[in-house]
Amino acid sequence: MLTLYTAETPNGRKASIALEELGLDYEVRPIQLAEEEQKLDWFLAKNPNHKIPVLDDDGQAIWESGAILLHLAEKYDGDGRILSKDSAQRMEAIQYAFFQTGGVGPNLGRLGAALRKEGEKNQEMIDIFDAEFRRLVGVxxxxxxxxxxYLTRDYSIGDIMHYPWLAIPFQMNMPHITDHPNVLAWLERIAARPAVQRGMAVPS
Ligand SMILES: N[C@@H](CCC(=O)N[C@@H](CS)C(=O)NCC(=O)O)C(=O)O
Incomplete structure (x- = not known):
């Protein structure tokens, strides 16, 4: 049995999109991040890093969105729907997945946190994360x-890892996206996928 511990955030939605793309049955257990449910002992026993998403697969708790997508691909993707069976394509997809966790994710996450900060904002930090995020979208x-x-020849975990993050500035029509026509067209393509739409609605 598959249970996804998740919240309404980009990292959680990477996992729900992958589950939807693979057509798997899974239960959703929403985690109330604002109430710090992720810091309760029962959750820490699944992920000591107190973050969603966590996927419980028959008692095996897997955390880190990239690891969850790789696990789903290894175990449930016999047709190569989210990770190609071709070894070069496969490695390229994994490369983009790592690129996301070390690039767009942390930079956009920190930019958002710096902008949302109550009281006096740290403009230097905002400028650093903004410039790096812009640079990464340019890449x-x-x-x-x-x-x-797609980022690799076939649709893959590389696309899934990036989409929920870039969907935020995309929906806000931010110049970081609208100045980049190829990224914009790619986002429109990914957004049109029914499994992506279902995954983005989790938890509902
Ligand atoms: N590198 C992790 C990041 C996960 C993450 O940052 N999760 C956030 C929500 S998007 C969270 O659970 N934050 C709660 C906390 O830090 O206490 C992944 O890719 O899974």
Missing amino acids: LDSILSDGRE
């Missing part, structure tokens, strides 16, 4: 400029 834009449909 993605230049990769997509050769006309490819």
Whole structure:
């Protein structure tokens, strides 16, 4: 049995999109982050890093969104729907998944936190994260400029890892996205996928 411990955040939605793309049956257990439910002992026993998402697969608790997607691909993706069976394609998809966890995720996350900070804002920090986020979107834009449909030849965990994060500035029409036509077109393509729409609605 699969249970996804998640919340209404980009990292949680990577996992729900992957589960939906694979057509798996799973239960959703929403975690109230504002109430710090992720810091209760029962949750820490699943993820000592007190963060969602966590996927419980028959008693095995897996945390870190990238590891969850790799686990789902290894165990449930016989057709290569989210991770190609071709070894070069597979490695390229994993490369983009790592690129997301070390790049767009932390930079956009910290930019959002710096902008939301109550009281006096640290403009220097805002400028650093903003510039780095803009640079990373530019890198993605230049990769997509050769006309490819997805980050790798086939739709993959690389696309899934990036989408929920970039969907935020995309929906807000931020120049970071609108200045990058290849990223914009890629986001529209991913947003049109029914499994992505279902995954983005979790938890409902
Ligand atoms: N590197 C982790 C990041 C997960 C993460 O930052 N989760 C946030 C929500 S998006 C969280 O649970 N924060 C609660 C906390 O830090 O206490 C992943 O990719 O799974």
